[in-house]
Every structure is written in C-alpha cells, then in structure tokens.
Amino acid sequence: LEENGPVGLNMTSMGKGEMWVNGESIGRYWVSFLTPAGRPSQSIYHIPREFLKPFGNLLVVFEEEGGDPLGISLNTISVVGSNRAHQSQLS
Numbered sequence: 001l002e003e004n005g006p007v008g009l010n011m012t013s014m015g016k017g018e019m020w021v022n023g024e025s026i027g028r029y030w031v032s033f034l035t036p037a038g039r040p041s042q043s044i045y046h047i048p049r050e051f052l053k054p055f056g057n058l059l060v061v062f063e064e065e066g067g068d069p070l071g072i073s074l075n076t077i078s079v080v081g082s083n084r085a086h087q088s089q090l091s
Contacts, residue, residue, distance in 0.1 A: 008077065009075070010074075013068040016065045017067075027045065029042070
C-alpha cells in the first residue's frame with residue numbers, strides 16, 4: 001500500500017467476530033447487527049498503518065456466524081479535490 005490515506009477492511013460479507021493483522025488485534029466486528037433501516041451499523045474497519053508491512057501481511061478472522069471470507073476487501077480512502085470542495089473516495 002503505497003498511498004498514505006487510511007486503510008480499512010470491508011467486512012460486508014461477514015457476520016460477527018474478531019480480526020487480527022500481523023498478530024495485532026484490530027477489534028471485533030458485528031456486521032450482522034442492523035440499523036432500523038436494515039443496513040449494518042458499520043462495515044468498514046480501520047487498520048492502523050503501523051500494523052502493515054510492505055508485503056506479506058497476514059489477516060486472521062475469527063467468524064462466529066458463518067460469513068463469506070472471500071468477500072472481504074482491503075480499501076484505502078483518499079481525499080480528492082480542492083481545499084474548499086473535497087470528497088472522500090473509497091478504493
């Protein structure tokens with residue numbers, strides 16, 4: 001990851017559990033807990049860049065409800081535009 005923006009795991013395909021990156025806990029997730037609108041209250045989970053290596057990173061996921069780990073994606077967030085009008089882009 002050569003960019004400097006925040007890094008997150010998109011856990012939309014999962015249910016409930018805990019995650020580790022390179023032996024460091026990045027916390028629990030509970031995507032199956034839905035808002036009154038029927039959407040997950042959170043689906044992107046931050047990974048501190050200090051936990052990441054230039055290559056050979058290891059993600060360990062303990063899933064409690066039977067999610068699909070093949071649907072997990074690693075995303076970076078960057079701000080584009082001028083100082084007055086900017087927006088975040090998830091890639």
